[in-house]
Structure formats: structure tokens, C-alpha cells
Amino acid sequence: MFSDRFDQLVQALRILPSVGPKSAQRMALHLIMKNREGAVGLAHALNEATSYIHECSICHSLTEDEVCNICASHDRDAHLLCVVESPADVMAIEQSGSFRGKYHVLGGHLSPLDGIGPDEIGIPYLVQRLSDGNITEVILATNATVEGQATAHYLVEATKHLPVQMTRIAQGVPQGGELEYVDSHTLSQAVHNRMRMK
Amino acid sequence: MFSDRFDQLVQALRILPSVGPKSAQRMALHLIMKNREGAVGLAHALNEATSYIHECSICHSLTEDEVCNICASHDRDAHLLCVVESPADVMAIEQSGSFRGKYHVLGGHLSPLDGIGPDEIGIPYLVQRLSDGNITEVILATNATVEGQATAHYLVEATKHLPVQMTRIAQGVPQGGELEYVDSHTLSQAVHNRMRMK
Ligand SMILES: [Zn+2]
Ligand SMILES: [Zn+2]
Numbered sequence: 001m002f003s004d005r006f007d008q009l010v011q012a013l014r015i016l017p018s019v020g021p022k023s024a025q026r027m028a029l030h031l032i033m034k035n036r037e038g039a040v041g042l043a044h045a046l047n048e049a050t051s052y053i054h055e056c057s058i059c060h061s062l063t064e065d066e067v068c069n070i071c072a073s074h075d076r077d078a079h080l081l082c083v084v085e086s087p088a089d090v091m092a093i094e095q096s097g098s099f100r101g102k103y104h105v106l107g108g109h110l111s112p113l114d115g116i117g118p119d120e121i122g123i124p125y126l127v128q129r130l131s132d133g134n135i136t137e138v139i140l141a142t143n144a145t146v147e148g149q150a151t152a153h154y155l156v157e158a159t160k161h162l163p164v165q166m167t168r169i170a171q172g173v174p175q176g177g178e179l180e181y182v183d184s185h186t187l188s189q190a191v192h193n194r195m196r197m198k
Numbered sequence: 199m200f201s202d203r204f205d206q207l208v209q210a211l212r213i214l215p216s217v218g219p220k221s222a223q224r225m226a227l228h229l230i231m232k233n234r235e236g237a238v239g240l241a242h243a244l245n246e247a248t249s250y251i252h253e254c255s256i257c258h259s260l261t262e263d264e265v266c267n268i269c270a271s272h273d274r275d276a277h278l279l280c281v282v283e284s285p286a287d288v289m290a291i292e293q294s295g296s297f298r299g300k301y302h303v304l305g306g307h308l309s310p311l312d313g314i315g316p317d318e319i320g321i322p323y324l325v326q327r328l329s330d331g332n333i334t335e336v337i338l339a340t341n342a343t344v345e346g347q348a349t350a351h352y353l354v355e356a357t358k359h360l361p362v363q364m365t366r367i368a369q370g371v372p373q374g375g376e377l378e379y380v381d382s383h384t385l386s387q388a389v390h391n392r393m394r395m396k
Pocket of ligand 1: 056057058059060061067068069070071072
């Protein structure tokens with residue numbers, strides 16, 4: 001529109017999730033007209049983050065150091081390991097404040113049609129982690145999708161020889177979920193997995 | 199969350215319009231996990247745009263050169279001048295494809311309570327532009343807000359001595375607007391400014 005560099009900024013903003021052409025234009029105009037200092041700060045933050053953030057060498061979550069805060073922490077229960085698909089899941093569980101153990105990030109889920117087998121998501125390394133004998137319970141927190149379920153079941157099989165308890169996060173009706181708006185698959189699962197109250 | 203630089207990136211993304219804490223986190227994770235190359239490209243585009251884009255010396259819209267494409271163009275009608283509040287309005291009108299003249303960006307609207315008078319939005323400079331005698335019609339396309347209306351009326355007064363036709367963009371029910379959802383002020387204006395069809 002105004003100049004090549006303006007159009008290039010609009011294009012560059014399109015890489016952000018759920019930012020379409022109209023919002024990218026609005027963002028570019030906002031930055032150029034109202035907050036150039038913020039734009040320069042954002043450029044700096046992007047360069048710093050991409051240069052310094054990498055995988056934790058133990059759990060494969062994100063860190064700037066050799067080992068992430070959670071792996072390094074002595075306040076977290078080292079007997080309890082939560083297995084998730086991605087760092088986004090670590091973030092979600094941490095923000096729920098419901099877990100005080102350690103994590104293991106697979107970096108995906110089994111998907112044979114896409115050529116993603118156990119080796120591609122580091123299952124041998126996870127089995128090795130569990131063989132050390134320090135971990136007594138593994139909470140399988142892969143997604144409640146077909147692939148996430150298959151991955152969880154595969155992990156149960158792959159660790160059958162180890163004296164480690166394997167649990168799966170509960171699946172059912174979400175908190176505040178009104179039954180009439182819950183999909184029928186979730187509902188039938190919730191009925192099937194009903195819990196005794198008395 | 200994962201590290202200081204991750205948190206700084208999340209904070210930096212918050213300067214984007216309508217990006218709250220949750221979307222900023224989602225964006226940061228997406229960039230770090232899925233598109234580092236895009237993130238570096240975005241940083242570059244931000245630095246380039248903030249370094250090279252400035253006001254056009256004639257119309258005060260945005261450009262990388264001394265004078266913007268529209269001011270420099272010989273294909274645009276130099277007798278017709280559209281006065282708007284901001285470069286965002288130039289963009290909106292250009293994208294409507296409804297105007298082939300030149301622009302004048304005020305950079306705001308009159309707002310006496312905020313200390314913004316005629317000098318602050320360069321009205322003397324606009325009057326001088328109109329005094330050159332080249333422009334025969336001015337389309338007042340300030341916003342249809344109280345301040346935009348007041349600014350348009352002020353401009354009519356301030357140019358009374360010049361042989362220039364002053365028009366105002368039409369106000370009424372938007373295309374596709376269903377009457378029941380149009381606010382009553384717009385509706386009463388639309389009735390008042392009704393146009394004869396036969
Ligand atoms: Zn770690
Ligand atoms: Zn210009």
C-alpha cells in the first residue's frame with residue numbers, strides 16, 4: 001500500500017497464528033503510526049528468543065539453558081513424570097497449577113501414515129528415562145485425539161516390563177460444560193467412565 | 199514461563215492491537231516451535247519499516263521517499279483532494295477503489311479539550327495548499343464522529359474565502375445493513391438525508 005517496506009511488514013505479520021490480511025494491515029499501521037518504539041522492541045525480542053531458546057536436554061521442553069527450570073528444580077517431585085506432546089501442553093498444565101512433578105515432551109504423537117513412529121517421537125529415550133528407577137508414576141497427558149490416545153496406549157505397551165505405574169488424564173465433560181453443547185462422543189465416554197459418588 | 203526471553207517475547211507481542219495475554223503466548227510458542235525463520239523475518243521487517251517509513255512531505259500520508267506514490271503520480275486527478283484524519287483512512291479509501299484524486303492527511307481531528315486546535319492538525323498548511331488554485335473540489339472524509347464532523351465544519355468555514363467546492367462523504371445506512379441492527383442515530387440521519395429516486 002504505502003511503500004514496499006510497509007507491504008513487507010504486513011506480509012511478515014501474516015506468519016502470526018490467526019492473523020489475516022486485514023488484521024496484519026491494522027497491526028502494521030498501528031506499529032508505524034502509534035508505537036515505533038514497541039515495534040523495535042518486538043524485533044529485538046524476536047531475535048533474542050529465536051537465538052537463545054532451545055530444547056531442554058532432559059525433558060525436551062523449552063529453555064535458554066542446558067536444562068529447563070522444571071528439570072533443574074529440587075521442589076518438584078522427581079518420582080512423578082507427566083508425558084505431553086508439546087511445550088504448549090507443558091504451559092497449559094503449569095498454568096492449571098495442578099501438577100508438581102517433572103515433564104517429558106514427546107514433540108508429537110504417533111502417526112504411521114505420516115512416517116512418525118516411536119523413534120521419531122523419542123520413545124526409546126523415554127523408556128530409558130523410566131528405566132533409571134527414579135520415576136514411580138507416569139501421567140500420560142497426550143491429547144484426547146485419536147493420535148494422542150494411540151500414543152498413550154503404545155506407551156503403556158512399551159513400558160509393560162518396567163515397575164512404573166501408568167495413568168491417563170481423565171476424559172469427560174469439561175467444567176462448566178452444559179451437556180446439550182458437549183459433543184456426543186465426549187458424552188458417551190463420560191457416561192462410560194462414570195465415577196462412583198456413594 | 200519457559201525462560202526470561204520467552205516471557206519478554208510474550209510481553210513484546212502484547213503491543214499488537216487486540217492481542218491479549220493468551221494470544222501473545224500462543225503466538226510466541228508458534229514462532230519458537232514452528233517458524234523461527236518467519237520470526238527472524240518479522241524482526242527484520244519491523245526494523246526496516248520503522249527505519250524507513252515516514253510522512254509524505256506533501257500529503258502527510260506514509261512513504262519511504264520524500265513524496266508518496268499518490269502525490270507523485272500523474273495518473274491521479276490533481277484537482278480533487280480528499281481530506282482524511284489518518285493514513286489508515288487513506289488505506290481504506292484506496293482499497294474501496296472509489297477515488298482517483300489526491301489526499302491530505304490531517305493527522306487527527308479538532309479536540310479543544312485535549313488542546314488540539316487548527317494548528318495542531320495543520321489546517322493553515324491545508325488552507326495554503328488550497329490557495330494554490332490547482333484544487334477545485336475538496337472531499338471532506340473525516341470520520342463520522344462528533345470530532346470528525348466538527349473538523350469538517352471548521353474546514354468549510356476556514357476555506358470560505360477560496361473558490362473551492364467542499365463536499366462531505368455521504369452518511370447513512372451501510373451497504374447490506376439491516377435496519378433493525380443499525381443504530382438509531384445513523385437511521386435518523388439516513389431518513390433526514392434521504393435521496394429522491396423518482
Ligand atoms: Zn527440562
Ligand atoms: Zn503524499
